[in-house]
Amino acid sequence: MTERDIIGIFGKMNSGKSSLMNLLTQQETSIVDSTPGTTTDTKIALAEIHGLGPVKIIDTAGFDETELLGEKKRKKSIAALKECDLVLLVIDPSTDDFETENLIINEARNLEKQLITVFNLFKADDRVLIREIESTLYKPDSYSKIVLSAVDINDRQLLLFSILSNYIPKNHAVELLPFVEQEEFYILNIPMDEETPSGRYLRPQAMAEEYITRKWAFPVSYRMNLAMARMGDLSERTRWDGFVNSFTKRPKVIITDSQAIDIIKDWAPEDIGLTTFSIMMINFMSRGQLPEFVNGIRSLNALLPGDHILIAEACNHSRIKEDIGTVQIPKLLNKFYPGVIIDHSFGREFFDELDIQKCKLVIHCGGCMISNQRMAARLRDLNATGIPITNYGIFLSYMQGEETLERVIKPWMSRD
Ligand SMILES: Nc1nc2c(ncn2[C@@H]2O[C@H](COP(=O)(O)OP(=O)(O)O)[C@@H](O)[C@H]2O)c(=O)[nH]1
Ligand code: SF4
Ligand SMILES: [Mg+2]
Known part of the structure; x- marks a missing residue:
């Protein structure tokens, strides 16, 4: 049985969340009202999105509701955030404090959720405000955005297109070894x-x-x-x-x-x-993004002395004498790229802790100990900053020469 993908709609009170829910479902499933705080609770709609399949959509109360009842609602909104696979963050650009939005972004990141920001234009002029708002949002380049009017039915296609082209469905299956054939x-x-x-x-x-x-x-x-x-x-x-x-x-x-x-x-x-x-492993954990890791290795040859390289391991396994990440790869880097500076990160987070901007390349382990979502988030963050990423296996193969790299990639290329 395929599980429904869960889309959660979040944002401040009156930003247009319920209107967006209606736009998505094309039905009056939610209460839409201009009195702040009308959605007393989370509302759920079951729908079928062509190209995505069955989805559950959760319309939530504003994260910024402060009165007594509000705390209860907020708890429900947080529960919805935990439950969903995709966060649609609805922003009314004509408002002027985006703390709530940043709170949602941070929560969503901590929970490894995919996120799309939806700028809901109450009037067309509001569009000019978006750039300024983005500069106050946390890591705005790490997620895609869409600009629409939630009450304009013509914008429904735009919304669906944005979801389909940016969201990786949870049932999106990647084969571990796609080339394996029966009886071989x-x-x-x-x-x-x-x-x-x-x-x-x-x-x-x-x-x-x-x-x-x-x-x-x-x-x-x-x-x-x-x-x-x-x-x-x-x-x-x-x-x-x-x-x-x-x-x-x-x-x-x-x-x-x-x-x-x-x-x-x-x-x-x-x-x-x-x-x-x-x-x-890296192809599996990144949901088929092997080509990106192969491209990443190309930037090795542009390295100059003084450039930083980050060697990233996704877990804190016990290190052995001839450890790949701490001994073998650094040895090769020092030999072939003298003067480069090697940084290390172990465990789950590297993006927020290190001054990643100065890195010219990330060499990542197989990533077998982190979730697909976290790997996807790492890739999104790196893409947003334009830092290439490669992988231990690709690096070690490339160090043996171009032919070896080609050989280890060959089984992954489509064979028709
Ligand atoms: N003109 C206009 N009105 C909107 C738009 N989006 C929402 N509204 C109105 O704003 C009010 C609040 O919207 P609602 O969807 O209930 O916001 P929520 O509190 O975030 O769920 C309603 O009266 C909506 O009809 C929009 O894009 N344009
Ligand atoms: S490949 Fe797996 S075991 Fe090895 S460092 Fe990465 S997450 Fe840990
Ligand atoms: Mg509402």
């Missing part, structure tokens, strides 16, 4: 060392194994001894060749730990595809 073999290259935790796979490895199995295909894991391989120990190469050639049916793709890309790029037979867990 896929190799998972999982180097383990003494520091690898026992008893379980890492999340991306476990997800890949489960996904391939679910698709009626065959995941086969291989434990590569990276230390031996890097020392040039021939027995390790022989063991690998014996493994790869033992299949009666040729494996289709090798999915490797990014750290092993320096070895596997030469060891993987040409007729077998190659990609990395980190690339798989």
